[in-house]
Amino acid sequence: MATITxxxxxxxxxxxxxQAEAAGKPVVHFVExxxxxxxxxxxPKDSHYVDLAVAxxxxxIVSRDTHQLNLMNPLKxxxxxxxxxxxxxxxxxxxx
Numbered sequence: 001m002a003t004i005t006x007x008x009x010x011x012x013x014x015x016x017x018x019q020a021e022a023a024g025k026p027v028v029h030f031v032e033x034x035x036x037x038x039x040x041x042x043x044p045k046d047s048h049y050v051d052l053a054v055a056x057x058x059x060x061i062v063s064r065d066t067h068q069l070n071l072m073n074p075l076k077x078x079x080x081x082x083x084x085x086x087x088x089x090x091x092x093x094x095x096x
Contacts, residue, residue, distance in 0.1 A: 031055045038085070041078030043067040050082075053089055061091045069093055 034055035040047045046067050053061050061068060068091045070076035074083070 038082075040067060041081075042070070042076075050086070050089070054086065059088055059090065061089065062094050063091055064093055 031052060034048070034051045036047070036051055037054050038047050038050040040050070043065075046065060049061055049063065049068060050071075052058075063069060071079050071082045071091050073079050
């Protein structure tokens with residue numbers, strides 16, 4: 001699968017939508033102020049990633065962050081609660 005990387009000097013909703021449509025994959029969802037729905041038990045600064053994913057009805061967060069990845073490990077603090085509250089949301093590490 002090809003990766004398309006585009007440097008956008010002013011990432012407004014309109015320019016992001018235009019770039020996504022040009023790529024043939026309208027997958028951009030612009031959320032200016034997602035509501036706070038989750039408080040990460042280990043690293044509260046990571047909470048906004050889950051908030052944004054929930055606001056966009058995302059199914060996946062891709063991250064290299066250990067605190068985020070630990071949400072998928074039921075032996076880690078807060079993981080069971082996270083999985084119970086957001087059963088359709090997964091956190092995975094990219095291959096590289």
